Amino acid sequence: MGKYIVRRLLQMIPVILGTTFLIYTMVFAIPGNPVEGRCGERPCPPNYVAAFNAEYNLDKPLLVQYALYLGKLLQGDLGMNFYGNSVAHELAIRWPTTIKLAVMAIIIEIVIGISAGVLAGIRRGKFSDTLVTVSTLVLISIPVFVIGNLAQLIFGVRLGWFPVTATHGTFYELILPAFVLASLSVAYVARLMRANLVENLRADYVRTARAKGLSNARTVGVHTLRNSLIPVITYIGIDLGALMGGAIVTERIFNINGVGNFLYRSINQKDGVAVVGTITMLVLVFLFANLIVDILYGVLDPRISND
Amino acid sequence: MTELRRQRTDLSNEPVVPLQTDAASGPEEVLPDTTTPGARSLGSDAWRELRGRPMFWISLALILLFLVMAIFPELFTSKDPAYADLSKAREKPSADAWFGRDTQGYDVYARTIYGARASISVGILATILSMVLGVVIGIVSGYRGGWMDSVLGRIGEIFLAIPLLLGGILFLYTFPNGPETPFMIGVTKVAFVIGIFAWPTISRLMRSSVLQVKPNDYVQAARALGASPMRIIGSHIVPNSLASVIVVSTINLGVFIAVEATLSFLGVGLVPPVISWGTQISEASGIGLIRVAPHILLFPSFFLSLTVLSFIMLGDVVRDALDPRLR
């Protein structure tokens, strides 16, 4: 198991280098871009540009630039945004809200998604199965921002059950956004769970379990479920990326003061440094989350770790 | 001599061809015998299965409807989507404007119809790009193996590490679409960035298909007979591995259309004056506007969702038909 973890960590290093380089190049290696918009409508004065270049090492060769950037990154320095605030600081104060939102969404995703999937799987072909299958299909087809807008309209404005915006980031305010954020993933998790369960119910070891005189509840609940859950858990890790994208949209709609909204506003203001910093950090978080999921996978599936 | 009773099934008297199944595979990989004429291959079995399913025909019909809408919007409306009557802004649906008007007085129905073209174009282009890249890289990785496989795998991981939406935001932030960007350039840029971040999923799928097909006897036999790699890949490996890629790509088409809409919603995708469902919904958002004029939001949303739904449904139905164990 330890070997497996070390192996995965080592594999991650080139990927981290590759992604940060890709991100950096896309924004900073293009001439003229980084300073765009910083000086208002007019182009920036040359000495400002020179100072900016010096600050961000833009006059050096690309690889050196990148290396220096990486160095700063490792020290937690993501640069300064338009207003002269440290990007890292801006993100730090917004993280807790976004994490709250994300965790709530993941819990919803797991609880509802897995239950619906299991229900549909064991009652395959019956009404509950069709219900789940159809509703997940519909849910996947409606983009997050449409669901967000509609939810805001129906549950916030018309019915008044939830606050329309969530500027304070309290738990109650975040319930509706969390459901909106989870909506897409719930559908995928339910479908995946159902498909896995159905497939595992045909497996030979199920027949063996029955031949051992075990009850149906035990055969499904213990033997099959454990096997079926494994791909679902790993999916949730991959899904984190989609969740991040969804968070940007959801935070915008509900005016949540989180990382996603910060990114959205930085894009609108053409704040290159903030955009790069935020995206880099999000990607790193995504990578580490996937590492944890991989380790979890190794724990759950002995075939992977005990090779 | 006693008459032997003939027993016929409802199948025609075709010669018997054994159907190979890869017992250890996942739900997608099944190997049809494509070389014997008149044989009951997986393809014809799947077709037979698909024919009988109403879901197949419904999704196909919807897709065709939207495709026609994208190519010939004039068939659906005679109104000009660029004509705005500010005095009638935010008007509810009426006989004059079936879907009402938006904040600038544009006819929502006309814009929805014309918006199909941009949205669907992005979807199709992005799917083609991701498929081409994914299939080629997947085949090379799987067939060649070795260091090339490792390198390509790492590169794929790098692209996979950046979530689709974030990558799209990043790229389109650097190369933004502006009001002057021509239609095709704008569409291509968005499609490009989606395809660039989506190919690793396809290539992984293709690679694992190739790895499952490669050790099979008929491939070894072809190699022993001296067939060139291109031929082996073209005639044996690709037909057998393509099934899952086709299913996933069909579903992806729907997903990509939704992604374009999301990018436009965030302001980085397609930009006005280009009309797409995403830009329409973006302009219709905001709690203040929705409260008073929900129709501006609802109609394009409905069209968007229906299009995405039909592609995903089609992919679902085709996947079920290709999976022999569900029959």
Next chain:
Amino acid sequence: MTVGTGRTADVEVLDTRGAWIPVDGLVLEVEQLQVEFRTREGVAKAINGVSFVLHQGETLAILGESGSGKSVTAQAIMGILDSPPAFIAGGEVRYCGQDILKLSENERRRVRGPEISMVFQDALSALNPVFSVGWQIAEMFRKHRGMNKTDSLAQAVRLMQRVQIPGAAQRVKAYPHQFSGGMRQRIMIAMAIALDPAVLIADEPTTALDVTVQAQIMQLLKDLQQERKMGLILITHDLGVVADVADRIAVMYAGRIVEQADAFELYARPAHPYTKGLLESIPRLDQKGETLDAIGGLPPNLMHIPPGCPFNPRCHHAQDICRVDPPPPLREVARHRFAACHFSELLLTDSPELEVTQTTEEVEAHLERELQYPMTDAGLDHEEEVERGVEPQ
């Protein structure tokens, strides 16, 4: 008298048999068992009136090709058929005199596992990959005997030692994929004999193994059987495996038993043309260079079994009576020998009166031309799936 109260040096066999006592030395009686598979395309008669008995300590081999119904018989006895699409349409299965088909599912579960247990062909897929082997063996004790974790695991170790898995104490927490094929099969056997059943059904236990390991496993089964006085039902298509181990052999074809006899006598002189064909098709060293004498044609599609004797299209001795009259019943054709053929007596005495009405080539030509029973690939898959009890089309 209770079964299985033997004690060996390694394993203390639990005597909890209680209510189940063999009647006249018979542990299992199957009488006129009928199993149907009802599918969209029709009803397949997988088992068509199968009857046999099993005595305490006896080994009965059920021999047949794929599609003959042997696995379905086993699963019907165990009560693990997928229903739908499978339905038990008739007959009785008596364990120690009581018809277990009439038991409620709860009661049935107390028989399945502790009293009658089963070993399957592919141990890798038959064992749950995510639980340790010790956990899976111990489950029998935890669920059926209410033992706690430590005790049940200790029992598991003892069982693993009994089936000769080296280093059992260390490997009890290992996972199925970490063992070799032969070891995995032993683990399955350990799991099956855990509660000291009176009947062990082994469904092709050695088919997936290579020859040397096959012999070891068969020897293990034989030892265990003698030690515990178990009845053993061995299901196989391999004549070679059967020869050493079986006391009696039942040959199945198209869902029926076509011959039943003591092993030695069956090999010496078959009483049914199908058995004869099977024996003759075994490759022999002294026949090197000659054409292999396989039985022409293929087994019938179970949804369209030919009228008359189901074997008639492929039989070298088929006559009008075989094609027209109802299928011959399984009848006593000699002492302790049963066969379902109109001409068994002639076969047994090797009488010159027995005509050869078609050769293998003629059978093949006939079938190709007439498509007597259309064997489509769907039919083939279907039968294998019917055999394995998996949901067919």
